[in-house]
Amino acid sequence: MELKVLESKADKLNVEVMGETHTLLNIVSEYAWDTGASQSSYIIEHPYLSQPKLIVKAKNPKKTVSDAAQLVADRSKEFRVAFDRAAKK
Secondary structure, eight states: OEEEEEEEOSSEEEEEEETOOHHHHHHHHHHHHHTTOSEEEEEOSOTTTOOOEEEEESSSHHHHHHHHHHHHHHHHHHHHHHHHHHHTO
16 A cells, blocks of 8 residues: 655645555544544545545644554454454354
8 A cells, every 4th residue: 555645734634545445545534533533534536547535634633544543453453353253153
């Protein structure tokens, strides 16, 4: 995965995420709300010709996105543990 910071201000971060789809950007955007974002969204301008962009506004948008990514990892681990437990039944 390759990321390109398009805009980095004190209260706004705009990152292009090469090779990803709605799946990852949607969950990171959702968890950004939980970690302090005042605005969080993503856009894919054209499904075949453009890369998705994550846009986050927050007091500290870099920390907000980093914390959101950590939440994704934590919740994924919780799901894996619960799934493994359920699959053994």
